[in-house]
Amino acid sequence: MHRSAPRLARILACATVPVMLVAGCSSGSEDKKDAEGSSRPSSPSASPSVAAAKFSKLPDVCSALSGKTIEKLVPKAKTKKGKALPSSDTNTSATCLWSGLDGFKYRSLSLSLKLFPSDAGLGTGDKRAQEYATQQASKASSADGVKNPKTEQAAVGDAATTVRTEEKKDGDDFRNQTVVARTANVVITIEYDGAGYETEKTPDATKLMEDAKSAAKEVVDSVAKGTKGAGGGQESPASGGSKSADPSKDSKDSKDSKDSKDSKDSKGGA
Template sequence: MHRNATRTAVRTLACAAVPMLLVAGCSSGSDGDDSARPSPSASASSASPTPAPVKFTTLPDPCKTLSGDTVGDVVPEAKKKGKNLGSKDADGYGTCLWSGLDDYQYRALTVSLKRFDSDVTLGSGSERAAEYAGQQVAAISQDEENKKVKDTPLDGVGDQATSIAFETEKKDGEKTEEYREQRIVAITGNVVVTVDYEGAGFETGKTPKAEDIRKGAEKAAKEAVKAVK
């Protein structure tokens, strides 16, 4: 009798253990599924980075960056409306040209605007603008036709600006004319404003003074930078 009772008890415990194992197996399987799911923090860290916000999302019409009075003062006899050189991306790039001839005195002025968006691989809009501005400054000294190149920092124009004075010669038929030129490259936020101003004296006209060209370029640059809003 004792032996039969023992066998019965063992058989009962074994049967009772089966549902417990099944419950344990289901429980451990559920835990495994939870651990396979990414945690909220892991999902957040794997999300795509967002480009930095930029200060300016549009550009003004480059031909409206200067007042009629400024154009008349810097480029005598020029059409005050200016010639828009056009761009397929008006919010990203634009250039306007004013030119005039007054009693053998020739003057030409261009205002160019270039805007940069932020890019997670290329950098923020302001960083990209700074890089482009450096290229605009370097382009003058890299051109072998430009002589007596001198660049200086220009305070009070945008976030940062550089003024470059230089001279060059251009052929007009068989005659060679001497030009005095000034380029100003200014950064404001994520926009680069480049002003190019040149002058020459044709026929009996005298070559303009470098100081006069510099002042005209700086006047135009200050006004053009303020027009970027």
């Protein structure tokens, strides 16, 4: 009886060992899973995206205004084609200048185009263009030497600001009109200046501004046409020859013409 007690204790001790091992293995397995889970890299978040810009190219800046408009705004312009300023990429930034003296009436016109693509870090092309347009209008109203600035909103493109200023150069009074308009992701800046030399009167600022806004609207249309420019257009299907779009008709006309010629020659030789 005394021998059975130690034996029973040994049996019970051996019986508990598998349970502890199983528990230990189970605990270790769970710890391993947690460790793997914490070390596993999280899936990358989706990169931010912005809406694509409407325009990807600018029209030819010196062709964005028609010859008729240049004749009206800049009488006796040195060249109706204008003078394009150097640019590293005319598809995104371009400027053209016109100036002329009709008697003692002086007029100067400059047109600048600036295109902004959409950028994930900087925002949409439209947003970037609007920020630039605001800066341009501010510069026009605070330029050196100008006085009496008057700023207004205008119905040109998607958004536009006009700035009127006065300036004196070499004793002559100048009236400067600036229109900064945005159409989608393109900014149009028109600077239209006028003066009257000698006996010529100082030009009416209101009239100059109306002409400047009209020109800006024309440029908005040119931008919409893209690289075609003002008055541009696709070649007509019928251009480059009078050949019919119907091959069977051409064949028939050719045959009729040949038969008529053969009949005429036959009569002539009779």
